[in-house]
Amino acid sequence: MxxxxxxxxxxxxxxxxxxxxxxxxxxxxxxxxxxxxxxxxxxxxxxxxxxxxxxxxxxxxxxxxxxxxxxxxxxxxxxxxxxxxxxxxxxxxxxxxxxxxxxxxxxxxxxxxxxxxxxxxxxxxxxxxxxxxxxxxxxxxxxxxxLTVSAKTGLDAALIGTGQARPREDERTFRRIGDSVTAMLINGLVVRVSVPATMQLIHVAAGRMDAFWQFSDVRSGLVAGALLVSEAGGTVTDLAGDPWTTASRDFLAAAPGIHAATLKVLATIA
Structure with a gap:
């Protein structure tokens, strides 16, 4: 809760x-x-x-x-x-x-x-x-x-996802997405890359997926899922680990048992 x-x-x-x-x-x-x-x-x-x-x-x-x-x-x-x-x-x-x-x-x-x-x-x-x-x-x-989020505690068993927030994002964002997917493919079990964010976040809230991250601040794709995940017992922060608000520049919603491990992997992405 x-x-x-x-x-x-x-x-x-x-x-x-x-x-x-x-x-x-x-x-x-x-x-x-x-x-x-x-x-x-x-x-x-x-x-x-x-x-x-x-x-x-x-x-x-x-x-x-x-x-x-x-x-x-x-x-x-x-x-x-x-x-x-x-x-x-x-x-x-x-x-x-x-x-x-x-x-x-x-x-x-x-x-x-x-x-x-x-x-x-x-x-x-x-x-x-x-x-x-x-x-x-x-x-x-x-x-x-x-709804209750996943009880997983190991990133190596996690189904995690990300996606593109806007058409024609800047090149740096595209490269960060690619680098982060590679890092998560190495550390997680399976990675989904799809749009829209909300359709992945409802799965995190329901415990079907274990985490979702995004290098974006597009409010409309994040606010609904942020509340659903947090109210289902998940942890929602930015990629510095601070509590997420609409002012945050990036986003991570995860089951509590894998949030820290996910954050550690994503912290390596420049």
């Missing part, structure tokens, strides 16, 4: 947010096809923006109405700290690139952040109907089942 200050939201807010995210998920599901849409970069970008626009049309107003006074973080690829107060950080199609290529690993996410800490989140997977939720101090759940 997280040691974060409990968020006294009550069940109504979580219910309202869950209903809004599920409704938005139905919109995204209706837009899904089991084949790739778009050949050129312009066509792919058009499909991505169309997905975002369609989902936000049904998601924005219910969320703003559910938490009067909370502001909206507009740029889903933005990173860094937000001004004090409450903010909605939403990814209308987390894994949008997968959606437009006919793959099935995508979701709709909505997270309420207070003073740069996530305090409530809903992640809905429209194709399976599964919904992951967490409230600070209240635990994490998959549908009606509590």
């Amino acid at each position: 997280s040691t974060a200050r409990p968020f006294a939201a009550g069940t109504t807010l979580l219910s309202d947010v869950t209903a809004a995210v599920k409704s938005a998920g139905a919109t995204l599901r209706d837009r899904y096809t089991p084949y790739a849409r778009g050949v050129s970069l312009d066509e792919i970008v058009h499909e991505i923006h169309a997905n975002d626009g369609a989902v936000l049309d049904v998601l924005r107003e219910p969320l703003l109405a559910a938490r009067p006074g909370a502001r909206w973080a507009e740029d889903e690829l933005a990173g860094g700290a937000l001004p004090a107060g409450e903010w909605w950080i939403v990814d209308p199609a987390e894994g949008n690139i997968n959606h437009v290529h006919g793959m099935d690993d995508w979701a709709v996410t909505a997270t309420l952040v207070r003073d740069n800490q996530p305090v409530l989140t809903v992640v809905h997977l429209p194709l399976t109907g599964d919904t992951y939720t967490a409230v600070a101090g209240g635990g994490a759940r998959l549908n009606d089942r509590p």
